[in-house]
Amino acid sequence: QKEVEQNSGPLSVPEGAIASLNCTYSDRGSQSFFWYRQYSGKSPELIMSIYSNGDKEDGRFTAQLNKASQYVSLLIRDSQPSDSATYLCAVNMEWGNNRLAFGKGNQVVVIP
Amino acid sequence: KAGVTQTPRYLIKTRGQQVTLSCSPISGHRSVSWYQQTPGQGLQFLFEYFSETQRNKGNFPGRFSGRQFSNSRSEMNVSTLELGDSALYLCASSLEVRPYEQYFGPGTRLTVT
Numbered sequence: 001q002k003e004v005e006q007n008s009g010p011l012s013v014p015e016g017a018i019a020s021l022n023c024t025y026s027d028r029g030s031q032s033f034f035w036y037r038q039y040s041g042k043s044p045e046l047i048m049s050i051y052s053n054g055d056k057e058d059g060r061f062t063a064q065l066n067k068a069s070q071y072v073s074l075l076i077r078d079s080q081p082s083d084s085a086t087y088l089c090a091v092n093m094e095w096g097n098n099r100l101a102f103g104k105g106n107q108v109v110v111i112p
Numbered sequence: 113k114a115g116v117t118q119t120p121r122y123l124i125k126t127r128g129q130q131v132t133l134s135c136s137p138i139s140g141h142r143s144v145s146w147y148q149q150t151p152g153q154g155l156q157f158l159f160e161y162f163s164e165t166q167r168n169k170g171n172f173p174g175r176f177s178g179r180q181f182s183n184s185r186s187e188m189n190v191s192t193l194e195l196g197d198s199a200l201y202l203c204a205s206s207l208e209v210r211p212y213e214q215y216f217g218p219g220t221r222l223t224v225t
Contacts, residue, residue: 032212034213034214036216042218043200043202043216043217043218043219044155044202044216045216046213046214046215046216049213088155090155092212094168097160097162097167097168098143098145098160098162098167098168098204098206098212098214099145099157099160099168099170100145100147100155100157100204100214101157102147102154102155102156103154104154105154
């Protein structure tokens with residue numbers, strides 16, 4: 001079983017719609033969870049961090065964490081063409097160091 | 113505040129050579145992690161340094177090594193390069209406070225021919 005899985009294929013959403021991305025992780029003891037956005041040819045950019053069960057909102061982004069079900073999701077409201085990118089889910093599974101395990105990413109395409 | 117910087121940005125090497133990549137973290141960040149990104153494997157953890165000590169290591173061969181200096185700057189070295197080492201090498205820095213958010217540099221694109 002992979003440590004972090006993002007199984008959805010490319011996601012196409014119309015401008016103004018909600019994009020929903022999901023991620024599952026294998027280690028029940030994981031503590032910190034992150035979403036990164038990566039534009040083509042660029043490095044990952046941190047957009048959300050969450051470490052308590054529930055929702056965390058930041059602008060048009062909402063991260064949701066459910067530790068019992070071992071999943072974390074990202075909602076992008078009012079999607080804009082500038083949101084077209086690959087979104088990477090990352091999980092810190094160990095206290096005391098900063099090793100992040102990444103999913104393979106989900107490509108989001110916002111259609112004007 | 114300046115972000116993470118990495119040098120060089122692009123590098124072309126031939127098989128068998130060695131390469132050294134450099135990373136300067138965000139000011140005040142003492143943890144530096146290195147990742148390799150390839151289309152097939154995605155982002156994979158190489159190692160992390162904190163206070164000049166390697167704190168964690170990923171599942172890479174011993175040809176991959178690193179070090180950290182007293183000013184938190186870090187270098188990674190790859191010896192005896194193989195074609196499969198062609199990748200984007202990313203450095204990330206973080207503070208030692210929860211939730212240990214990591215900020216990535218622009219990366220070094222290494223091509224091995």
